[in-house]
Amino acid sequence: MDAHRKDIHNSDIPVLCRACEARHRGVCGALTSSQLLSLNKQSTRKHIEAGSELIGESQETSSYANIITGVVKLTKMMSDGRQQIVGLQFAPDFLGRPFRIDSGISADAATDVNVCSFPKAAIERMIKEAPELEHRLLEQTLKELDEARDWMLTLGRKTACEKVASFLYLIATHINPEADPDSASFELPLTRSDIADFLGLTIETVSRQLTKLRKEQVIVIRNNRHVEVPDLDKLAEFASQ
Amino acid sequence: MDAHRKDIHNSDIPVLCRACEARHRGVCGALTSSQLLSLNKQSTRKHIEAGSELIGESQETSSYANIITGVVKLTKMMSDGRQQIVGLQFAPDFLGRPFRIDSGISADAATDVNVCSFPKAAIERMIKEAPELEHRLLEQTLKELDEARDWMLTLGRKTACEKVASFLYLIATHINPEADPDSASFELPLTRSDIADFLGLTIETVSRQLTKLRKEQVIVIRNNRHVEVPDLDKLAEFASQ
DNA sequence: CGACCGATTGATGGAAATCAACCGCTGTGG
DNA sequence: CCACAGCGGTTGATTTCCATCAATCGGTCG
Secondary structure: OOOOOOOOOOOOHHHHHHHOHHHOOOOHHHHHHHHHHHHHHHHHEEEOOOOEEOOOOOOOOOOEOOOOOOOEEEEEEEOOOOOHHHEOOOOOOOOEEEEEOOOOOEEEEEEOOOEEEEEHHHHHHHHHOOOHHHHHHHHHHHHHHHHHHHHHHHHHHHHEEEEEEHHHHHHHHHHHOOOOOOOOEEEEEOOOHHHHHHOOOOOOHHHHHHHHHHHHOOOEEOOOOEEEEOHHHHHHOOOOO | HHHHOOOOOOOOOOHHOOOOOHHHOHHHHHHHHHHHHHHHHEEEEEOOOOOOOOEOOOOOOOEEEEEEEEEEEEEEEEOOOOOEEEEEEEEHHHOOOOOOOOOOOOEEOOOEEEEEEEEHHHHHHHHHHHHHHHHHOOOOOOOOHHHHHHHHHHHHHHHHHHHHHHHHHHHHOOOOOOOOOEEEEOOOOOHHHHHHHHOOOOHHHHHHHHHHHHHHHOOOOOOOOOOEEEOHHHHHHHOOO
């Protein structure tokens, strides 16, 4: 992946981009430093508070964004109010659906979120100039497809307990990818209600399974939100994965 | 989409490609007639019988393919035997995971299938020459991602009856896309067992819901496999979509 | 302090899984 | 030719897991 990075020195990299993960693991890694500079002129950093909407369900959005920090949830809703979270996105994921207005999905900030936002047109023009950018988008889309299909197995075939364990495992391995691969300690980015919507369960069942995992000593729960996992392998067993 | 077709006349189009849907709606539409000709020299038509495997779960596959006719099911399996169908593919879908060996998915012919198969290397070389080809792959991948997320809502939040109705609606609208948009009549490409694995149910529940829909006069069942839907809108209501 | 919100826990009900019997069809072999 | 085994599918009886309904807890904010 690093082979695609056109820059060797940081000399002509925009200040805001220097520490940005999107330039390494994200889509911006596909750009030359001059392209990065031009895109940077049109980009703005934005802070979005937990709970507010990034992309409306079928409202047209005129910009794309990279997630800098925080967690974004992608939700589908039925007309009678039932809803399902169909994806979680972490830094440095690319946010926004290229080449189509909408697919009945809304994107909301699960936690406080910082994004780097660009006009749609700027990205689409740049795609034409840099095929490598489209390649990165394909890579991310394939990754999201894999994740969606993994989750389909969880939704369709796992028990409530396995679902909750799978969720905790997912968060433990995504919220801080560089951390210890054996144990983990983190703040849950979702409320019980969100977790239920992600797992196709009710909040009561989520709560019961969490206390079950706590009693089985698979996890330690501090403040309803803070979770510690002393042994990730053990958690994976409970998740059947 | 037609704007991308480089050919006006059929004169220099390979015989096998002339009637192929992949050249219109599929990935081959991204190729010039000379590229098509060169790819065609390396491609072979293959017939696969219902039930046999196209891509093993983690075995490396050295070729990609376009589906000419038939239905392919993508399956994920757990170590204890539970399984979930995570996608169905119809003509002229592209088959095979670009840029990665595997993602724990196996592809099996649900019905008898005809494919047009190419060596992996040929496609990957052609992607470098024709960015438009990668664009088509991105389009298809985004479509599959949308479908996967739609299905996540079905798996997580719908009742057994809504799931079965959703499945019938999916088949009715995909098996013959050009047909009457109001009613439908088709052979189910999946067994009851496959349907159960697609819906996250058991075969018994699938069977019960089918008879329920039959008694409610939403569908007519002829030979266990042949289904008629006199009113697709009514079916969509039962599917809550 | 009390209202409110998110979360937990308990009691009960229901939808789907499980267990089991049976149907209709096909192919096979005595 | 018929007996019967095998397979996919249906139907019935029972069980189980999760949803639903309801009460309570703990923390925060006005």
